[in-house]
Amino acid sequence: MPIVLDFSGKLVLVTGGGRSIGLAIARAIAKAGADVAITYTSQDATPVADKLSKEFGTVCxxxxxxxxxxxxxxxxxxxxxxxxxxxxxxxxxNAGITLWKDAHENTDDEFRRIFEVNTFGSYYLARALARSWLGEDIPVGSSTTGRPEAQQLGKQILFVSSISAIVAMTPQRQTAYNASKAAVTMMAKSLAAEWAHLGITVNSISPGYVATDMIANPPNEEAKAWVGEWTKRTPVGRFATAEQIGEFVATLVSDSQGGMGWMTGSDVVIDGGYTLL
Known part of the structure; x- marks a missing residue:
């Protein structure tokens, strides 16, 4: 029996959903019938959302x-x-940034910025979602008192982390990025334990190398050489496409296949075997 993904009646929010992996995720979920909200920072993603709406007949x-x-x-x-x-x-x-730079050359602002987007941004979204689902309107900087009573909200949060949370990627130097993603992976596990009794499942995925624009068009000659090295170090001998990651995420979060309705606190590695060796 074929696997059929059906997100009809679901509203899915994807940060950084206007491009690259985020767009592939938004597209796969919209294709399966979900209404999708995507966020962007600088380049207006409204045309992208309009295109998804027209193509799949959902509200994006x-x-x-x-x-x-x-x-x-x-x-x-x-x-x-x-x-x-x-x-x-x-x-x-999903929103995130990277920085290829020797650790001893990172400025305070550079190091802080990586964590602000990758780690703090993921936390801010998860916290805002949980508060909204619990019906709480809490001013920024304040906190609640006491543990919320058990509920069955039936909600899901997924963090897009990286295998950089597991291994120190080389030959590029990216200590700040690696550390920020390690924090994201552990945060998913911690929130999963904290919110399970509320009916909120929290998981993460850790992709390996994906054929994004940065890999297709490396910023300098050194990075071009790295692309070949990354391919050699990936046992399957190729990178994932953004579309493959998007379809994988759609399957993972689908209620129709069990998905994360029961699984929580897991980090799913999808890396072509990179972390095996």
Whole structure:
């Protein structure tokens, strides 16, 4: 019997969903019938959302949001809820940045920025979602008191981490990125344990090398040489496509196949065997 993904009636939020892996995720989920909200930082993703809507007959909208600013994340989520008239069902924290630079050359601002986007941004989204699902409107900087009572909210959060959370990637130097993604992976596990009694499942995926624009068009000659080395170090001998990651995520979060309705606290590695050796 074929696997059929059906996200009809679901609202899925994908940060950084206007390009690359985020767009592939948004596309795969919209194709399966979900309404999708995507966020962007600088380049307006409204044309991308409009194209998804027309192609798949679902409601896809774009929202500007700097994920490193918790106030913007809170405002964006409120705007999504108002625009669609309902709560998000699945939140996918995908937005992220990288930095190829020797650790001793990182400035304070550079190191901080990597964590602000990759780690803090993922946390801000997860926190905002949980508060919204619990019906709480809490000002930034304040906290709740006491543990929420057990509920069965039936909500999901997925963090897009990286195998850089597991192994120190080489020959590029990216200590800040590796550390930020390691924090994301552990944060997913910690939140999964903390929120399981609420009916919120939290998981992460750790992709290996994906054929994104950065790999197709390396920024310098040194990086061009790295691309060949990365291929050699991946046992299957090739990179994943963004579309493969998108389809994988859609299958993983699908209720129709069990998916994350029961699985929580897991980090799913999809890397062509890179971390085997």
């Amino acid at each position: 909208k774009a929202f500007k949001c700097e994920v490193s600013d918790s106030r913007e994340v809170n405002t964006m989520l409120a705007a999504v809820k108002e625009s669609y008239g309902r709560e998000v069902d699945i939140g996918i924290a």
